[in-house]
Amino acid sequence: MSSAARWSLVALALVAALVVAIWPRGVDDAPNVSGGSSTSAYRPPTFTPSSESLGQLREQAGLAACPTPVAPAPAGAALTGITLDCIADGSSVDLAAAVAGKPTLVNLWAYWCAPCAEELPHLQEFADRAGQSVNVLTVHSDSNQENALTRLIDYSVRLPGVQDGDGKVRIALGAPPVLPVSVLIRPDGTVAKVLPQPFRSADEIAAATAQYLGVVV
Template sequence: MSADAATGRTWWRWALAAVIVAVAAAVALWPQFTRHDDGNAATGSTPAAPTEPAVAEADRAAAALAACPQPTGAPVGDSPLRGLTLNCLADGKPVDLVAALAGKPALLNLWAYWCGPCAEELPLLQRFSQQAGNALTVLTVHSDPGTSRALSRLIDLGVHLPGVEDSNAKVRTAVHAPAVLPISVLLRADGTVAKVVVRPFTSVEDISATVAAELGVKA
């Protein structure tokens, strides 16, 4: 074999080796070029939103909360809460807030399981609700993701008012209330806001007087 032939075969071997190395490198890097900077596949998928832990039906049953109100078809005004749907604490089912409350005045009480003043106020609200009867709806709005802890807190307090879970504080945001608790939102019969009370009620008489002054409901 001539020296030129031997040199040619050596060149082809090196060329073939270089091609193999290049292909291997391309295969290794391929996933990086087919994913976005956020680590999602190039199909445009996004990470699933974190979900709240499931609430055991036994916990809901133990709380023995009153059922959430249901829509009656009553007319609804220009309420900032219009279209807002939250899950009922009693059974986990969605509640169209304004549609369910329309037809009579309502008191929405924003609270959380860790809030001390809320724990003092909630029993007062239950007593007031019993006193008001069908003249007005009292609905609690748990403004924290800890649904199971909310149910446990209500059991400890002996409070069985209907309530909804508002883990993202949508009600507070909608009525432009400050980031404090408790807050009470007084709604007229058409769902419009009559008053946002940014303080805890101190007695049943305090609740009655405020509701009478802002909603015209005497209880």
């Protein structure tokens, strides 16, 4: 082999080594989000909003107050021991006690979930129709409360809700790691049905509460 050919091979080897050295390792180009009617539990980076910005958004959103306990939590209630912040005002909510004694629909959602955006207005319509006969409580399943409030303002949704970036409610209720999920809870705090799909109308929600909770609205 000639000297020129040997130097050409050496140069090619050096170029190949440089490419291997700078090639990125262990980093995905995009988050893995499943298709279908539900969105997988991808979560954007966490940040802590200022209390001032949260206060302004809460005032603008005008959310309904979270339910307050009217009786002790029943023994064996699925949500026993879970206390979360109310999105409306930041107050602490003992969930098991807050929903005790009344049929409850708990809806898990997140600000980045497209099917949730379509479903939430239907939940608002159902809650307006149901009045005091059924609790409707949303659970924002992401740590970014500021974006949650912004989305609720955009959707004109004023439902009471709690902030659950750690997924405590999902685990306690045995819900799958997809969004949205609605969980129907009996007055005694036990789970009647887990529904991991978006509702398409208030009538669909009413049919589910009639079937699994025995409440006709």
